[in-house]
Amino acid sequence: MNFGSHVDGIVAVSAALVNAATPGERQGRAYELPPAGQLATEIGEALQLSSRYEGPPAANRVRAFVEVAEVVRPVYERLDSGDVDAAAHAVNGLLARYGARPKLERHDGQPWHLHFHGPAAEDRSGWGGSVAMALATVLGSDYADRLGVCAAPSCDRVFVDVSRNGTRRFCSEACQNRVKAAAHRARQRP
């Protein structure tokens, strides 16, 4: 999948942000949000997936990133359950919420490329507009089915499937191996 490296990077950020900053289950265990300091580090790691990385968020911006993660998660869940219409409406909601506006920018020796910053008041993370626009690009393409939720039991982490044939089902190798091992054990039972 390739929407241009900038969009691909932001889509990857959106999944990593959901996985770091929404509670639920991760790879067989309950996942609670870590303390603020550690959460900021994990959000920083998510942001590194984009060329727009500017370091981990300051403590007073962590909550704004959690908000972005919370409103992005339903997009993945609806696409995973095949409800593309609901996912599209959710993305339209994100575009409106963050007032994503295109603007060509050039920085750090890169060629001109589109950024989608929203007005600061509605987008305190500074990433809501970019994430909304990147998800809109995916939803408006032939690759909407590439966003999903892990199919392993006791895991609800999300993923972007960039494999050639688009058959990814799990958030991680850990979950893939868990499911394989469970199937193997089931076959061994008399």
Ligand SMILES: [Zn+2]
């Ligand atoms: Zn998983």
